[in-house]
Amino acid sequence: MKILLNNIDLNEALFDNSNIGFVPTMGSLHDGHVSLIKKSLKLSNKTIVSIFVNPKQFNNKEDYKKYPRNIKKDLKILEKLKVDFVYLPKIKDIYKGKNKIKIKLNKQDKILCAKHRKGHFEGVIDVMTRLTKIVNPSKIFMGEKDLQQLLLVKRFVEKDFKSKIIYCKTIRDRNKLALSSRNMLLNKNSLNKAGKIAKSLIIFKKKLSNNKNLKDLIFIKKNELKKKYDIKIDYLELRNTENLKLTNKIKNAKIFIAYYINKVRLIDNF
Numbered sequence: 410m411k412i413l414l415n416n417i418d419l420n421e422a423l424f425d426n427s428n429i430g431f432v433p434t435m436g437s438l439h440d441g442h443v444s445l446i447k448k449s450l451k452l453s454n455k456t457i458v459s460i461f462v463n464p465k466q467f468n469n470k471e472d473y474k475k476y477p478r479n480i481k482k483d484l485k486i487l488e489k490l491k492v493d494f495v496y497l498p499k500i501k502d503i504y505k506g507k508n509k510i511k512i513k514l515n516k517q518d519k520i521l522c523a524k525h526r527k528g529h530f531e532g533v534i535d536v537m538t539r540l541t542k543i544v545n546p547s548k549i550f551m552g553e554k555d556l557q558q559l560l561l562v563k564r565f566v567e568k569d570f571k572s573k574i575i576y577c578k579t580i581r582d583r584n585k586l587a588l589s590s591r592n593m594l595l596n597k598n599s600l601n602k603a604g605k606i607a608k609s610l611i612i613f614k615k616k617l618s619n620n621k622n623l624k625d626l627i628f629i630k631k632n633e634l635k636k637k638y639d640i641k642i643d644y645l646e647l648r649n650t651e652n653l654k655l656t657n658k659i660k661n662a663k664i665f666i667a668y669y670i671n672k673v674r675l676i677d678n679f
């Protein structure tokens with residue numbers, strides 16, 4: 410496994426390689442990341458994993474500072490997986506001397522996390538455009554846990570580059586809680602609660618299939634979760650999985666949730 414600390418290292422290493430699989434991450438790796446990496450190892454000639462906590466996508470400075478970082482452990486995990494390259498850029502490798510990228514979301518895009526975290530996706534699309542330009546991969550592996558992110562990056566990146574976005578399933582723990590680096594910020598009690606919320610939404614979604622008043626049921630569910638688990642919910646909505654439009658039909662739809670538990674913001678979809 411080669412560790413690439415800057416863009417010169419990266420260009421040297423990737424020169425002459427084709428069918429490169431790219432797994433962009435912010436580190437603090439867990440089995441969700443591992444599943445993306447394994448898929449890339451299977452489908453690509455070479456796999457490169459980046460670890461970069463992108464300051465531009467944090468709409469809150471405290472959140473950026475608090476974001477868990479575990480580089481030593483991450484490198485051990487990547488070594489064990491036999492990843493070909495790990496890219497650990499500095500801020501200047503990504504942002505210095507590069508042209509400003511102007512990203513404008515449509516009005517229809519300003520939903521879910523785009524509505525609640527102002528500037529977040531502009532930051533994500535900006536860094537993903539820059540990373541794609543630098544790495545020039547054939548495939549980029551992304552998690553369905555962050556489906557809104559995946560769909561936006563897919564639209565912007567596939568418009569300008571040949572790289573294809575590959576969807577990867579959400580990996581959950583024993584309690585059905587979606588794995589997330591942010592889970593490390595939760596105590597046992599909150600982790601337990603978050604698992605119960607996930608389980609309850611999985612069951613809820615199954616029951617919705619035969620029902621007609623979906624909007625009302627979701628409204629009731631939102632209030633029930635708020636009260637029962639003492640959480641602040643940014644959104645709980647049923648949306649189409651391809652265009653993210655609000656829907657009243659269960660077909661091709663998922664329930665999207667974002668909520669704060671003990672000041673930690675978690676997102677998921679079912």
Ligand code: AMP
Pocket residue numbers: 433434435436440441442444445550551552553554555577578579580581587588589590
């Ligand atoms: P992050 O390090 O949180 O920016 O995530 C890097 C990539 O891993 C993104 O494409 C995420 O969607 C994906 N990811 C994060 N958590 C999971 C999970 N539990 N299952 C599958 N993919 C995930």
